[in-house]
Amino acid sequence: MDNISFDHLWLVVIAMGIVTYLPRMLPMVLLQKVKLPPFINRFLGFVPFAVLGALIFPGILFSTGNIPSAIFGGIISIIIALLDVNLILVVLGGILSVFVWQVLIQ
Template identity: 30%
Template structure:
């Protein structure tokens, strides 16, 4: 029973912390500088997650030749930059990663 109440409480806290700002800010017009800044939030978050996964393994910096994620991520970055196509970027990065694992391992 305590586990159920804990999960319910966590859900309620999560819901309320998102509802309150949306409720009060939903009626106001945000300044232009704020909207321009918010455009970069998804890119910054995705970069933070990706760089951590690509450059670190088991809590250590992994930039050696045995890190197959690094060249795959570089290729995916180039494909994203040149094409702007998310699906093509994912496919290119995953194919490069899988091929490196098969060919080098």
């Protein structure tokens, strides 16, 4: 860090911002008039849910160090989420259910 001046650091941050922004912006600008078939549109509509599930599921299983309590908390969270309540209540319900599982079962 001694050899890098503060001005150079700002240039690096700006360059990283440009390099990060361009791959997101260019497809939106260049492909905005392209019409995709309905099947592809439906398929792409499910991608965020699949990615979110793939990111969250392993974290649920290994969050407590006890897989049965983690599965129980995940199931309770899913049930609460299906009731269309606030996300904070879903998270708190999952945490509380894991706590109750570990107090009562172990």
